[in-house]
Amino acid sequence: MSNSSILTHYLPDGPKSPLLLQRFQILTSPLETLDHWSKSYGDIFRLGGKDNPPIICISNPNAIKSVLTASSEVISSEQTSDLIKPLIGTNSILFLNDKNHQRVKRIMLPAFAQEQLKNYQDFMIKITQDCLNQYDNKQIFLVRSLTHQITLQIILKLIFGVEAEKHRELQELLLQLVHLFDNPLFSICLAFPFFQTHWGIWGDYQFLRQQIDQFIYREISERRAKKEFRQDILSLLLLAQDQETGQSLDIKEIRDNLMTLIFAGYETTSAALSWSLYWTHYLPSIRQKLLMELDSNQGSNKNISQLTYLNAVCQETLRLYPIAISTFSRTIKQPFRLESFQLEPGTIINISIYLAHHRTSAYPEPKQFNPERFLERQFSPFEYLPFGGGERHCLGATFALQEMKCILATIISSLNLEIINPEKLSPVRHGIAMIPPKSLSMKVI
Numbered sequence: 001m002s003n004s005s006i007l008t009h010y011l012p013d014g015p016k017s018p019l020l021l022q023r024f025q026i027l028t029s030p031l032e033t034l035d036h037w038s039k040s041y042g043d044i045f046r047l048g049g050k051d052n053p054p055i056i057c058i059s060n061p062n063a064i065k066s067v068l069t070a071s072s073e074v075i076s077s078e079q080t081s082d083l084i085k086p087l088i089g090t091n092s093i094l095f096l097n098d099k100n101h102q103r104v105k106r107i108m109l110p111a112f113a114q115e116q117l118k119n120y121q122d123f124m125i126k127i128t129q130d131c132l133n134q135y136d137n138k139q140i141f142l143v144r145s146l147t148h149q150i151t152l153q154i155i156l157k158l159i160f161g162v163e164a165e166k167h168r169e170l171q172e173l174l175l176q177l178v179h180l181f182d183n184p185l186f187s188i189c190l191a192f193p194f195f196q197t198h199w200g201i202w203g204d205y206q207f208l209r210q211q212i213d214q215f216i217y218r219e220i221s222e223r224r225a226k227k228e229f230r231q232d233i234l235s236l237l238l239l240a241q242d243q244e245t246g247q248s249l250d251i252k253e254i255r256d257n258l259m260t261l262i263f264a265g266y267e268t269t270s271a272a273l274s275w276s277l278y279w280t281h282y283l284p285s286i287r288q289k290l291l292m293e294l295d296s297n298q299g300s301n302k303n304i305s306q307l308t309y310l311n312a313v314c315q316e317t318l319r320l321y322p323i324a325i326s327t328f329s330r331t332i333k334q335p336f337r338l339e340s341f342q343l344e345p346g347t348i349i350n351i352s353i354y355l356a357h358h359r360t361s362a363y364p365e366p367k368q369f370n371p372e373r374f375l376e377r378q379f380s381p382f383e384y385l386p387f388g389g390g391e392r393h394c395l396g397a398t399f400a401l402q403e404m405k406c407i408l409a410t411i412i413s414s415l416n417l418e419i420i421n422p423e424k425l426s427p428v429r430h431g432i433a434m435i436p437p438k439s440l441s442m443k444v445i
Helices: 019-028 030-041 061-068 098-112 114-132 143-160 164-181 184-191 200-226 233-239 251-282 284-296 308-320 397-414
Strands: 044-047 055-058 140-142 330-332 336-338 341-343 348-351 417-419 428-430 433-435 441-444
Touching: 019 030, 030 044, 055 061, 061 336, 061 348, 098 114, 098 233, 098 251, 114 143, 114 397, 140 143, 143 164, 143 233, 143 251, 143 397, 164 184, 164 200, 164 251, 184 200, 200 233, 200 251, 233 251, 251 284, 251 308, 251 397, 251 417, 251 433, 284 308, 284 397, 308 397
Parallel strands: 055 348
Antiparallel strands: 044 055, 140 441, 330 348, 336 341, 417 441, 428 433
16 A cells, blocks of 8 residues: 555544644754644654655554564664764664664674673773863863763774874864754754755865764774774774674775764763763752762772662663654554554654653653652663664663763762752753753862
C-alpha cells in the first residue's frame, strides 16, 4: 500500500498544520511545542501534515517497547534524516544500514568494554584537575568554557592517545566549530538544506570541516606510514577487523566515525555536565549531599562510578533535559500494529525522549530536579532512555556517564563555587542538543 493511500483513521490524531510549520516550531521552541502537542493529543500523536508520509511521535513506554524490540525486518533503524549528516559524514555508524551498523559496532565495541572503562577514570580526573588549576579565588568564568575545555581534552585523549596540547590545531578548529554552532543561523541551515550554500555561515562551516578533515587524514597516514599504533581508538580502528567478515574499515569510514565520537563524546557531554553543575549549585542541598558522599569515599577503594547519589544526580540531569530530545527515527517496513493504531510501510516513528522522561506516571512532578527518584526505584529502558535504545543505543553511553561522574565529582571536591545571578534556567537549542544558556557563569569562592 502506498503512503498516499494510508487510511487516516488508522492513525493517531495530531496537529493539522503544514509540516514546514511543525519543523519551524520544533526548531525554535522544541520543548514547549512538544509539551503542547502531548497535552493536546496524548502520548502517541501524528505529525507531518496530511500531504506527507505520517510521522508518529510516541512517549508511551509500552509503545516504545514494541518499537525497540521489533525485528529489523519489520521496523528499520537505518537513518534517513539528513539533519546531522553534513557534520559527521554518511559513513558514520549512525547512518549505516542495519547490517553494516552491526559490522562497525562489533569493531568499535572493544574500546568501550567494561574493563577498558576502568582505565579511563584516572586520566579523566587528571585532565579535570589540570583544567581547574587555572581558576583563582573569586574568579568568574563561563560554565560552558570549562566543560568544553575538559570534555574536549578527554575525547581527544581517548581518540588519539596523547594530551590535547599535542593536538592544539585540532582543538582550536573544534572550538571554532562549536562557536559556529552557537549561531542560530547554523541550526536553520541544518534543518533546511536550502540554506546550505557555499557562502555565509555554511561556507565558514565547510572551510572548518575541510581543515579538520585534513588533520584527521594526515594523522591516519602518518600512523600507517610509521606503523605507529597506541592504546587509543584511532589505533583500534586502524587495526581492527570484523571477526565475522574479516573486513577492515576504510579511511572514509574511520574519518566519519572519529567525527561521530568527537561530536557525541564532546559537545553532548559538555552540555550535560553544564546542567549538572548548574543544578548542584542552584539547589545547595544537592551539593551538600554529594560532598558528604564524596568525603565518605576518601581513602576508599570504591570506584567513583559506584557512588549511588552521584549516579542519581547524573541520571536526573539526563532525565530532566535530555541532550537529544528524541531518538533517531525508525521506519515501518511491514504492516505494524502500535497500540490501537495500524501503521503501514513508509510510516516514520520518532521516540520522544523528552516526553518519555516527563510522564507524571513514571516521574511525579517531572519538571522538578529530584535525584532521589533514582534512589527510590528502577526505571525500565522504555521509561528512561537518555542514550536511545534498541539496536541504535549509544555505543559510548557507559563511557559518557562515567565521564560525567568523574568530572562532576572532581569539580565538586576541588572548588567551592556559586552561580552568578542564580535563577531558574530554561534550555536553549544548540544544533540538535538542548543546553543551558551560554551566559551561565559561576564564581570561585
